[in-house]
Amino acid sequence: MLQYIIFSIVYGIMMFIWSFVYLNKSKDKINQAFLVFLSVIIVWMILSISNGSDDISTFGLIIKTLYFYSMLNMSIAFLLFVYQFIKRKLDRLFYIAVTINTLTILSRYLFPIDYSDPTFWRLNTPVVAPVMSLIFSLPAIFALFLLIQHYRLTKDCKLKAQLRNLFIGTGLACLISIISEYILPTWFGLDTHLFLMYFAILIFVMYIFVSIIKCKFLNIQSDYIYRKLFLNSNDGIIIVNRNSKIISINNLAREILQNEDIESGDKITNFIKEYDFEVNYKQYEVTIVADGREKYLSITQHTIDPEDQDSEKLLMINDITAATLKLKQEKEMLMERTSxxxxxxxxxxxxxxxxxxxxxxxxxxxxxxxxxxxxxxxxxxxxxxxxxxxxxxxxxxxxxxxxxxxxxxxxxxxxxxxxxxxxxxxxxxxxxxxxxxxxxxxxxxxxxxxxxxxxxxxxxxxxxxxxxxxxxxxxxxxxxxxxxxxxxxxxxxxxxxxxxxxxxxxxxxxxxxxxxxxxxxxxxxxxxxx
Known part of the structure; x- marks a missing residue:
């Protein structure tokens, strides 16, 4: 009974996070990787409940096998998430980890498997079991190493705090899972019936959830930021993609361009003829015609992510019509005085x-x-x-x-x-x-x-x-x-x-x-x- 209570609590938290991530999904690779990782955990949790039976029919074997694969690939999914979180490209080390993990999963079939046993994935061989558990934990250990390394290199205090939550939660979860699934059953003969595993998942979820809130990389505070910093900014702000299409535009930008009907997907060149996506403007002055009158704008543009060639650009526009006309008037007056x-x-x-x-x-x-x-x-x-x-x-x-x-x-x-x-x-x-x-x-x-x-x-x-x-x-x-x-x-x-x-x-x-x-x-x- 306790197992189902713990499962319900952890599953409810996981589904809440998964739903939130899914509803806020975007092209951001961190979001996508985290969604994959959550999906693997949730699949494993659901299959763990049905794995208690001794059903060895074809359907039952499929369920048990999927359960086995999802459990042993959690660390790989987490490694993928960490790679995206620290913005590291998938390299040979990642693919080597995937290969070793896959070969270790296949090597389990070299030993007798009794699918009628709910703990069929465990090995009773004292020497092999810890080695295989270590191999399955290597991707998670490597992920921890990357987080610690990133923690040491970064000078951002806020990021340091977020990383601390990540690797503390990950370390505790890995430690508890190793104790629960291998050390206690193999060395001490104790079966925790996944109690500790669910508890490890709960700890991991809570730590990573706190990290998500602080990091904001899943847009938990995006609505606040969007409204306070974007919609209500003192500058007209437009986010533009490589095709010169508007991704997002705030109210002041619509007001400056004197067009309340501008929406995402519209071409920015329809409103600012001189606009060029390739140019990083710095207080560049352009002239537009809005509502039948000439307006003078100062535009500034820079890449949102300099390391990404396809990154969108942030275009800030300011109406300098009054200042420009005043300057022209002063010049005319000066010219008149000299003439x-x-x-x-x-x-x-x-x-x-x-x-x-x-x-x-x-x-x-x-x-x-x-x-x-x-x-x-x-x-x-x-x-x-x-x-x-x-x-x-x-x-x-x-x-x-x-x-x-x-x-x-x-x-x-x-x-x-x-x-x-x-x-x-x-x-x-x-x-x-x-x-x-x-x-x-x-x-x-x-x-x-x-x-x-x-x-x-x-x-x-x-x-x-x-x-x-x-x-x-x-x-x-x-x-x-x-x-x-x-x-x-x-x-x-x-x-x-x-x-x-x-x-x-x-x-x-x-x-x-x-x-x-x-x-x-x-x-x-x-x-x-x-």
Whole structure:
């Protein structure tokens, strides 16, 4: 009766563990090996109950033989489990152990077997019995040696604690089984009727169960880990296999990718076009389109098991859209500061040089209409009223220019009192009208409240063409000087009939201005002297 009680307790525990392992089985080799080992033990336990009869029919002999094989292969199954647990590849030592164990099982048939005896597997020969028991225990002893060796080599304190449970439980189980099945019956003539064997199994199961809980390699705490570390991680996490298919994905990753329908089995490249399984990314930035808008992601990827070529990879993604857009905005603001004349709010000469003077030859065939403006007698105004008044006039003139700028026009402060407006894809009549409106606005400015009868006027030169902008500037500047020479405060359209002297004067003045970006207007008398 005691035997059945102990059997029921141990069997119930074993079935609980077996069911748990089976329901949580995966491609993990440790899980699979442990499941095989448990299966061998459970088969042996079930057959041990039916082996008590003296049935020597064909069916009875089959049951007894299977019982015999399952019992004598327990140590091999355990050795397989230990190999997988310490991540050691099956080597010649393993296969030698399997071969020796198999040959020893077969050698048992060289001795008389009485299948009507429930303890038929035992030998009464005093010399042979301990030797065979030792041989059957060798795989388990070797497994213990591997566990101890791994224990000595590892520096992981948690793993050391788990290994201690494993080899203590294994050692006690092996010791009790040898005492129960061979030493007591052979040397002392005592038959324990499997009491001690079941007790050994119980000890072994309890120790290995504790080790499983601590090791977590059978995912006993996987639900906690999955929810706390995976689902609720501050990073978007995706586990991807070699075929670029998603194995698992957490909620934040779905949120970042803005797709709640992403499931296991979907291709990651459907959502991140630039993804490459072979690349181990380290904060690599990619751009995706989600919900019709561009998003910027930082991705990091590494192999989960570096020793396994087919190992899945852990892909972590972070949404850096806000930071990237802020950085772009800051860069644009910085570029704007370097491109904008802080005094007038128009583009500065450096902007003009970067965008129009450095252009490729094939881009110079676009249709442009260009205005070159100069404030009449601005040097005299500065000399008489002072530079603060001159600065105020420059701002007022710039406001008049801005009011007439269309979307296809750029206003530029070209020099001290000179302005350039470039129109793209505009008709000359349209631009001429804009020039006249700017000129009239400037002339209508009222400074009487502060500066008496001060009146401001512009001389404007206008040119149309597809030539390089440098050439258009020379022509527009020449047309502007024709406005000045013919009475000022007017707009003149460039004509090829201007004489060579005026062309030389305008050209010389243009190139001298390259070294006087914001200086006063170059004195015409100096050019004439030149």
């Amino acid at each position: 904008i004349d802080q005094h007038t709010g128009l583009f500065n000469k450096q902007y003009f040089i970067d965008n129009y003077c450095m252009e490729e030859p094939e881009l110079t065939d676009r249709k442009l209409v260009l205005l070159f403006m100069d404030i009449d007698d601005f040097k005299s105004i500065n000399d008489f009223h002072g530079h603060l008044v001159g600065d105020s006039i420059l701002k007022s003139v710039a406001e008049c220019i801005k009011d007439e700028l269309s979307s296809n026009a750029k206003g530029i402060r070209f020099g001290g009192d000179e302005f350039v407006v470039i129109f793209e894809n505009a008709e000359i009549n349209e631009v001429y009208g804009a020039a006249e409106r700017i000129r009239n606005r400037v002339y209508a400015l009222d400074f009487s409240k502060h500066y008496g009868n001060l009146k401001i006027s512009l001389s404007i030169g206008l040119v149309e063409g597809a030539a390089p902008v440098k050439e258009l500037i020379v022509k527009a500047d020449k047309a502007m000087y024709n406005s000045k020479s013919s009475g000022k405060n007017k707009t003149t359209i460039f004509s090829d009939c201007y004489n060579e002297s005026s062309i030389l004067t305008a050209s010389l003045k243009y190139y001298l201005k390259q070294d006087h970006m914001f200086g006063d207007s170059i004195d015409n008398s100096k050019i004439a002297d030149t």
